[in-house]
Amino acid sequence: MNTSKTFISTFVTLSCTAALLTGCGKTTKSDSGGAPSASASAATNSAAPSASTAVANPSAPLAKDLKITFLPKKVNIPYFSVCETGAQKAAGSLGEQLKATGPSDASASSQVTYINTAAQQGQNALLIAANDSNAVAPALKAARARGMKVVAFDSDAAADARDVFINQAATEDIGVGQVKLISEAIKGSGEIAILSATANATNQNAWIAVMKKELAKPEYANVKLVDIAYGDDDDQISFTKTQGLLQAHPKLKGIISPTTIGVAAAARYLDSSEYKGKVAVTGVGTPNQLRKFIKNGTMTSFALWDPANLGYLATYAAVALASGQITGKPGEKFKAGDLGEYTIGPNSEVVLGPPIVFTKENIDKYDF
Numbered sequence: 001m002n003t004s005k006t007f008i009s010t011f012v013t014l015s016c017t018a019a020l021l022t023g024c025g026k027t028t029k030s031d032s033g034g035a036p037s038a039s040a041s042a043a044t045n046s047a048a049p050s051a052s053t054a055v056a057n058p059s060a061p062l063a064k065d066l067k068i069t070f071l072p073k074k075v076n077i078p079y080f081s082v083c084e085t086g087a088q089k090a091a092g093s094l095g096e097q098l099k100a101t102g103p104s105d106a107s108a109s110s111q112v113t114y115i116n117t118a119a120q121q122g123q124n125a126l127l128i129a130a131n132d133s134n135a136v137a138p139a140l141k142a143a144r145a146r147g148m149k150v151v152a153f154d155s156d157a158a159a160d161a162r163d164v165f166i167n168q169a170a171t172e173d174i175g176v177g178q179v180k181l182i183s184e185a186i187k188g189s190g191e192i193a194i195l196s197a198t199a200n201a202t203n204q205n206a207w208i209a210v211m212k213k214e215l216a217k218p219e220y221a222n223v224k225l226v227d228i229a230y231g232d233d234d235d236q237i238s239f240t241k242t243q244g245l246l247q248a249h250p251k252l253k254g255i256i257s258p259t260t261i262g263v264a265a266a267a268r269y270l271d272s273s274e275y276k277g278k279v280a281v282t283g284v285g286t287p288n289q290l291r292k293f294i295k296n297g298t299m300t301s302f303a304l305w306d307p308a309n310l311g312y313l314a315t316y317a318a319v320a321l322a323s324g325q326i327t328g329k330p331g332e333k334f335k336a337g338d339l340g341e342y343t344i345g346p347n348s349e350v351v352l353g354p355p356i357v358f359t360k361e362n363i364d365k366y367d368f
Contacts, residue, residue: 057324065096067124070101071100073102078289085308098315106232107131115139116142119142119148125151127318128152130155137160140162144161153168154168154203155202155204166350168203174258174303175214181303185282185300186223186280195238195257197230198232204258212225235264235265242269252279254279257282260283263302281299300360302358305354317336317342330346330348
């Protein structure tokens with residue numbers, strides 16, 4: 001669902017209000033699916049060699065009836081529910097079977113259980129948004145050794161533990177964009193804080209590193225980062241952390257929350273507090289989640305890629321891998337339905353595209 005235009009080469013992260021979209025309802029361990037069909041097993045076995053030794057066959061037919069597991073950071077996060085709709089759309093159009101599953105807490109150890117289950121059930125491919133790039137790596141490596149293709153999306157796993165990473169946007173663009181948006185919101189001067197997801201979230205930490213680098217530039221000499229808090233991708237914790245940041249830093253002028261859970265919680269707190277209109281917030285969120293806060297003046301802008309397209313692209317990559325069309329090596333190309341053709345870049349990474357900046361002027365053009 002890449003709706004339209006108004007891109008910015010900057011940017012931010014994600015978060016979602018629990019009230020917005022409903023989550024991955026059917027997300028229990030038993031939902032990981034059953035044994036693969038004969039055709040799916042054949043596809044898996046034919047793709048079993050590691051990416052370093054396998055040879056891609058761009059003309060290979062796409063395997064049908066593949067069993068694909070969709071594993072978000074945790075269930076019932078609206079952002080990942082939208083990702084799943086895109087993944088389901090792609091799987092349906094390709095004749096594959098995709099089931100969502102996952103833990104109720106955003107911990108790596110919980111994800112490991114689901115990775116192991118998917119491998120034991122002979123799933124052909126796994127789509128994972130990793131809570132910790134290294135902590136899930138041993139389980140992913142074991143799953144790959146059994147022939148399962150691994151596509152990380154949204155938050156990367158260790159490079160040697162997955163076949164491909166589908167990056168929602170270039171890390172540099174997101175970090176630079178976040179700083180630009182908050183600087184505009186506070187008119188280029190004042191203290192700011194970051195409200196992140198979990199302390200080990202790969203994507204969050206990469207974006208924050210870019211933000212720090214960007215803030216060191218002369219044009220941001222009057223913008224000072226004073227704190228980084230972690231809401232653990234939990235709405236209530238993020239809400240409380242927002243309150244804590246404001247109490248700890250009375251001169252705070254703005255908050256960047258590059259997580260859909262965090263930005264919604266921060267906006268909700270500001271909207272109902274004495275800080276409304278005095279402290280700015282921006283981040284990564286969905287239009288449906290933050291429309292109210294844009295329209296009532298709590299926020300002026302935020303950014304996000306299309307999460308449905310992220311799931312859609314990740315599924316096409318998984319099917320291309322399981323079919324032997326690609327192995328994950330840089331330079332290989334694959335087709336992704338309505339999104340067109342993509343080329344695998346360095347570090348076996350594929351970038352979905354630039355993020356969209358949402359404002360009062362354009363937010364009603366989007367419905368997700």
